Amino acid sequence: MTIKPVPSEGFETTISVLVVGGGAAGLCAALAAHEAGAEVAIFERDPLPRGSTALSAGLIPAAETRFQKLHGIVDTPELFAADIRKKAHGEADDAIVDLVAAQSGPTVEWLADRHGLPFSVVHDFDYPGHAARRMHGLPSRSGAELIDRLRQAVEEAGLPLMVQAAVTGLFGDAERRIHGLEITRPDGTRDAIGCDTLILACNGYGGNPALVAQHIPEMQGALYFGHPGNRGDAALWGEALGAKLLHMSGYQGHGSVAHPHGILITWATIMEGGFQVNTNGRRFSNESLGYSEQAAAVIAEPESIAFSVFDERIATVARQFEDFRRAEASGAVIEADSIEALAVRLKLPADALGETFAAVAGLKQSGDADAFGRSFAGVAPLLPPFKAVRVTGALFHTQGGLAVDRHARVLDRDAHPLPNLFAAGGAAAGVSGAQASGYLSGNGLLTATVLGRIAGISAAKICSRLR
Known part of the structure; x- marks a missing residue:
């Protein structure tokens, strides 16, 4: 994919923070950016936000929460981070591991307290690799309920959620600053929307057979249980911008x-x-x-x-x-x-x-x-x-993707942040390292929700400096 030059006719409208993808990462990012004072819009290709989140069990691992304390479960972010590192064979970025472990509890409690998600901890069995019982889920223990409640929170916040709006291009300049995006609707009509900051929360690449064959050949031809829209758009746009791709075999x-x-x-x-x-x-x-x-x-x-x-x-x-x-x-x-x-x-x-x-x-x-x-x-x-x-x-889903820093900013190949691009969820590299065996139960929704929230807060801060 190539990055398109800014259209000479300008943009139909400009919104401070644009979010690509209506899964858990995108909806958490939008809610956090809105609460930080930014104008936000979300673009989702499907008629209804579902994505990989809806296909999961909807469980978010989090440490030192009040939900754990209700069952006498002793846990700390440090213990959680150690479990992530051990499962990932030490391959995951230490700074990101520490970040998501530390922010996991606050993120789950933010969703519960601010947005009414009725979490409880799975307290009656252990998940492999976890030294404490820290998997948090909603009553049905399903990702479908999680995404539905997140969508409801977005609607109650009055945030525009544009469905059937596939993002088919990004507009940027020579300094690798993103100025907007192009959306294409089912009837073929296209719109150019400007932005101050962009959050890619759209997808991994599990639905792209060519990328699967390239990066994880042992799963070539395997049943794909993820969302078919996971075509690797974020990674391909990132490559075009000179971004660093990390652990693509994970x-x-x-x-x-x-x-x-x-x-x-x-x-x-x-x-x-x-x-x-x-x-x-x-x-x-x-x-x-x-x-x-x-x-x-x-x-x-x-x-x-x-x-x-x-x-x-x-x-x-x-x-x-x-x-x-x-x-x-x-x-x-x-x-x-x-x-x-x-x-x-x-x-x-x-x-x-x-x-x-x-x-x-x-x-x-x-x-x-x-x-x-x-x-x-x-x-x-x-x-x-x-x-x-x-x-x-x-x-299920890929764990490699765009390398990000502690503010969820996308990094270039020299580890410098791009001016106004953020990533979370399937778009960003996770904390599982380069192997399937590095995946600790819940790592996907852990980084989706935590990095999504951080991306929203960080994007809003940039927007506030531009005012």
Whole structure:
């Protein structure tokens, strides 16, 4: 993509802060900029803001919140930052890690107190890599509810949210200052809107097969479970401006998407003592490392298929998630009163599945780690009725993108901030490093909401200096 010169006829109108993208990052950015006193408008390509946020579980990890304290959960930003660094193999930008960990709690409480989002903490099971229970979600535990409530907050604030307004170009100058953007509507009409500052909160590149093949070849051809509009526009515009792209090989996968139903199955089914087998009825990995890296592990198995196996106790925990309840209603969750009957229903070798059950039961009793390095110590045995879901691995969203500083300003290749361009959400590089295994549960919405809020505040400050 190229950056267009400022149109000779000028702009139809000029607005202080323009936000590209109506997902969690864009809506948080718009709310924060508005509260800081700036005039704001949001541009969203779809008829209704949804994006990757709506496809997620809607969970935001945050440290030292009052929601944690209600359940006696002890947590600190420093502990959270250490968890992020450990999961990302030390590859993430230290300054950004410290920033998002420190601002995670204030951001969740800002959304709760200022905008009425009824958060609570998931307090009944652990997510891999988190040393404390810090995942915060809304009552349905769904991203659809999160995006709907954020949209409602934007509407109540009276902010213009332009839908079916695809941003098809940016206007800039030789100093790499953005002067506005071009929007194209479904009927082909185009408008040029001027701005003082621009926030890119639009997308990653998971919906662009060519970029996926270039940067994450192991996921080429995998099921893409993100928003199809994630075509990499932000990265391509950034490249044209000389911006630095960081950790483009990083991504969030998921090793438990019901197939062919296309419904996300919570990883609680695994972390509470379940396991995965392949079409031969055998386990094939350490499932407890994380659902992101498990995507590639599942895809590498025959037919790219696995079966998540658990029981009614675990299903009770999983039912707090709307997606799991929907999976049950659709028939994706198979139930049987015995291992033999479960094997028949799943069309798996009964002998192999029985041996796997026995091996896992033995590990739970002995407390030993298995050959893959997973420990089942302290986990309750599976009891009938048994449950299982046929799943595949999927690419959810990319974690690489535009490098930003602590003010969410986009950096050039020499680490200098561009004059008036900000990025958050899928447009910005996350804190997961360059590998799928670096993704800590919730990293996507963590950086979307925190960096989105920071981008809005920072953009508004620039606008106030221009007055």
